[in-house]
Amino acid sequence: MDVKLKMNQKFSDLQGGLFLEVTKADVGEGVGKLLEKGYKIMAWADPFFPDPAIPNSVKDAMIKAIEGGFPAHYSMPIGLFDLRQEIAKKVERQTRLKINPSRNVIVAPGSDSGLLYSMMPFINEGDEVLITDPSYPSNFLNPKLLGGVAVHVPLYEEDNYQIRIEEFEKRLTPKTKMVLITHPNNPTTTVFRRESIEKLCDFIVKNDLILVSDQAFEDHIYDDIEFVIPATLPGMWERTVTVCSISKGIGLSGLRIGYIYADDKIMDVLYGGAVNVLGAASTVSSIGAIAALKDEEHLKVTYERLERRRRLAYEVFSKIPGVTLSMPESGILCWLNVSKLGTAKEASAQILEDAHILVNEGTPYGFQGEGHLRIVIACFNDDNEAVDAFNRIASALTKLANQKGIN
Ligand SMILES: Cc1ncc(COP(=O)(O)O)c(C=O)c1O
Structure with a gap:
């Protein structure tokens, strides 16, 4: 066989x-x-x-928790409340969006699983996802695993890898469902400038698409470059799933903690399937992540x-x-x-x-x-x-x- x-x-x-x-x-x-x-x-x-x-603040919090015995137990499948609350505070500091930790945030065991999960509710067989190229390889594979099609949208070195909106327009079909960007981009390190993001969001709203914004690298942007978060632009909140991580900027990849923030209607579905798809993040890692997010x-x-x-x-x-x-x-x-x-x-x-x-x-x-x-x-x-x-x-x-x- x-x-x-x-x-x-x-x-x-x-x-x-x-x-x-x-x-x-x-x-x-x-x-x-x-x-x-x-x-x-x-x-x-x-x-x-x-x-x-591993910073001392995180080490101490995790050791204390282990000594107290609590990490033997499950976290809530959507993530410990205190962690979601710290995430909501971080998102507010960064975006001025006031998000509700019990309605708009979910914790994932790393943003890799978070990225696949954020696409799952949307991708039907044959749906097309426009993805900037170059980009993080997993983001090309995810649509395929879900029965969709990854449509590569080139970024050019001579444009400093900023978005050429014509390249998106050319690839739009009746099957286009979603756009996915890695912002800042991996591998190029590009921070998409306001003009790029605004044009892209206009295109997304005009064509009634969903955006997944992979922001795993958002924590360290150099030279005071403005970081424009797509979910904050007009018409975008209700159609954007933002996926972040403590692996890169905070440097705690081994804890395997990522998180997603989105509108209530999307989040209700993600909460509904959390046990089946994500399980739950590790409790001791979640306690470490709380300490890390507090440690500015x-x-x-x-x-x-x-x-x-x-x-x-x-x-x-x-x-x-x-x-x-x-x-x-x-x-x-x-x-x-x-x-x-x-x-x-x-x-x-x-x-x-x-x-x-x-x-x-x-x-x-x-x-x-x-x-x-x-x-x-x-x-x-x-x-x-x-x-x-x-x-x-x-x-x-x-x-x-x-x-x-x-x-
Ligand atoms: C752009 C990007 N997004 C997401 C991830 C996944 O990171 P993690 O699962 O550690 O949160 C990576 C890892 O390399 C990445 O480069």
Whole structure:
């Protein structure tokens, strides 16, 4: 019997690295095998990986809770009330939206599951989702897993990866149901400017679409760039699902806490299916997340570390012959155009071989990702260790450039 023939084809196509080599950092045992060999991983968007990075406020709250015994028990499937309340306060500080923690917020075990869940109520077989390209790879796979179609909408390097609304208009069909943006964008770090967001929201309202706004990277935006949150624009609240995380800006990916905020009518449905789809987030992690959201000093210190890190990375990578990049606008990543040196595969293979460092090929991030690399520049606590890794990456790419006659 071929058990795969019994499967839903949306799933049977998936490859977890058991039967074929899959080099993606988030699939199967690939990363585990490299870590065993002593390689460095700069391919997981996880600040300060693999070093200790848990703030004392969070550690103390979790230890106290464990000693008190409560974390042995379930949290409410929609999330502990105190956590939803801290989330509502954060959303109000950020957006001035007064949201009700008992009606507009749900906690998810990480925003990855939150992203899939926020699409589930909307996607029928064949529905099309317009997704900016490049973008976070999971966001292209999610519509497919739900029977929908991911329609890639290109962003262009020459536009600094801002939105060209004509590219959305061209791809609109009677089956278009949803737009999905990653804002700020992963992998490019782009913060969509007011003009981009306003045009996009006009398009969404005019065509009666739903927006999922993946804001996992919203916490650290540099150079005072304005961060315009789509849910706050006219006509958008009732049609927007905003998905956030404590993994990136707050740097607590291992706690697996994400959250969604949305209008009552959407949230009623998400509350209704929470047990089946999300289960519930870990209780001890939720207690840690409450402490983290209260600790504004931690966010400030993390901002300073990451802001410094992006400058250190830019200084090294911008000197590599034949390679171009922009100063990161947000978060923990650098997006390098290595197309003069070869394909993304060739460039990442050279880095793996020479520097023993895993970085991401750009190709899983969409059609615009060929010839690009995504590097997680926030790895390691120590700036010197990070700079050493940047230099090793730069040497590997310089070797490739020299082989192509680029000096
Ligand atoms: C853009 C984006 N959204 C969401 C996620 C999911 O993060 P988590 O599940 O840790 O909240 C990631 C993780 O890399 C991401 O890059």
